[in-house]
Amino acid sequence: MEPLAxxxxxxxxxxxxxxxxxxxxxxxxxxxxxxxxWCAIAALILFGGFGAxxxxxxxxxxxxxxxxxxxx
Numbered sequence: 001m002e003p004l005a006x007x008x009x010x011x012x013x014x015x016x017x018x019x020x021x022x023x024x025x026x027x028x029x030x031x032x033x034x035x036x037x038w039c040a041i042a043a044l045i046l047f048g049g050f051g052a053x054x055x056x057x058x059x060x061x062x063x064x065x066x067x068x069x070x071x072x
Contacts, residue, residue, distance in 0.1 A: 014020050
């Protein structure tokens with residue numbers, strides 16, 4: 001009901017005052033450079049995760065655990 005009320009208010013305004021200048025809805029433009037940047041970031045995340053999965057898959061599970069010495 002609320003959109004109907006807004007429409008009715010707009011029609012009444014236009015009848016008594018004048019044309020209500022409402023800007024048409026536009027789709028924001030996306031620059032090609034921005035799109036490529038987001039694609040590159042997504043690819044790095046996906047391929048990084050895929051590389052981690054593959055590297056752990058090929059690591060033998062019965063390999064001895066090596067402890068690292070901490071110099072500090």
